[in-house]
Amino acid sequence: MHAEGGPLFEFDIQGTEGAARAGRLTLPHGEVQTPVFMPVGTQATVKTLTPEEVDGLGAQIILGNTYHLYLRPGHEAVRQMGGLHRFQNWHRPILTDSGGFQVFSLSDINVIEEEGVTFQSHIDGSRHLFTPERVMGIERALGADIIMAFDQCPPGQSSRELATEAYQRTLRWLERCRKRFVELPDEDPDGPLQTLFPIVQGGVYPDLRKESARATLQAGDWHGIAIGGLSVGEPKPTMYAMIEALQPELPERLPRYLMGVGYPDDLLEAIGRGIDMFDCVAPTRNGRNGAVWIAGEGQVNIKQRRFFTDPGPLDPDCGCYTCRTYTRAYLRHLFVAGEGLSMRLLSIHNLHFLVGLANAAREHILAGDFTSWSRAWLERFHAGKAARDGRE
Incomplete structure (x- = not known):
């Protein structure tokens, strides 16, 4: 090529x-x-x-x-x-x-x-x-x-x-x-x-x-x-x-x-x-340790008890293979059980998340609204983490 x-x-x-x-x-x-x-x-x-x-x-x-x-x-x-x-x-x-x-x-x-x-x-x-x-x-x-x-x-x-x-x-x-x-x-x-x-x-x-x-x-x-x-x-x-x-x-x-x-x-x-x-190395290292990024929640650990019977996708805003295919409950089970598949699926999501974030930034730069878009994205990301930290 x-x-x-x-x-x-x-x-x-x-x-x-x-x-x-x-x-x-x-x-x-x-x-x-x-x-x-x-x-x-x-x-x-x-x-x-x-x-x-x-x-x-x-x-x-x-x-x-x-x-x-x-x-x-x-x-x-x-x-x-x-x-x-x-x-x-x-x-x-x-x-x-x-x-x-x-x-x-x-x-x-x-x-x-x-x-x-x-x-x-x-x-x-x-x-x-x-x-x-x-x-x-x-x-x-x-x-x-x-x-x-x-x-x-x-x-x-x-x-x-x-x-x-x-x-x-x-x-x-x-x-x-x-x-x-x-x-x-x-x-x-x-x-x-x-x-x-x-x-x-x-x-x-x-x-x-x-x-x-x-x-x-x-x-x-x-x-x-x-x-x-x-x-x-x-x-x-x-x-x-x-x-x-x-x-x-x-x-x-x-x-x-x-x-x-x-x-x-x-x-x-x-x-x-x-x-x-x-x-x-964070996307794959975090994935191997159960940490994932979710747009509205910040960084989350999949082994949290609240995911035990959660039927939803890992990140509702994500279109990666993991989020299209598996529930939070299943991903939590895999990780807690020590199954290697959990590392692969979480790494796929994290990499897709960052690659997609850079691509989205490019689109908004070309559209001329990167500053307002990125500010709103970051506020949501940090607010989701703060709200979750307040509940836990």
Whole structure:
């Protein structure tokens, strides 16, 4: 499958409403209409779902994780099998992260040096080194349409000193990533067509965020830009403030990717501040733990007693397979009984919910009423949660 309708890696803005944008990103494996939520397929699978199911719920692009795929089955094995698209039978676009977040968050031991990060595998304790150059080679072997630069991702609400150190090292690593990214096609001329997105860091400090964005934009001619290091423990208003601080610094021509963000309220709040692309493990992780999103109720746990003999659909406003087919009572039974089917059905709903929310946001941006629609949607979502909390 090849993209049609425009030059590869180009981003066209098709409508705006306030800071919110509706766009089209053209990639080697197809077009992506934005705003877009990207399901996370950490280990070459969106957990518990088949690629056909992910496609059927409307996903346009999914993620793969460089850290996990490097450790298992190994990037060279994926390359030998034709890259991630063939390996997992997904024929739409794929984005791979650099593994930077996982190196810093999952490893019990990691040593950060200018050369790179030496880390201990969470699987078997073996030690490995990720450098910017090596990560570029791994991501080329995986073969995604969009690959991410290797960055230093500090913990949420890090000190100003650590946030400064991380964003400055991320910039130095970015230059090494860019150089290696440019070299690799000459060494591997039959390899995949890819574009490299840089990552803006800076913690919870607006001035550092702006400095990082300006220096990042000067470091290369990019086809998109990512915002990292948010949704890692800081209060939501702080995250929104960081996006607002960056918004005037980011060129309109580039798609903006807010990494690791995917709760419904965060999605709409960020779209209203000019973000185009999102990913998060929350839909499937929550589904595996019985937590679901319902438009008029907020986040709900399916094992609540009130669902014991509830004959209604999970979400009356949802048209996903789960909501069309099964009752709340049955879904509760499956989850309480420990049946694996419950994880699949709840994950299908949560993913459909977020993918559909991003699509609805796009429609309202194009219609010119996104601000009023999103405000009403958020009020209903939060009011439903508050009312339910008051009853329980």
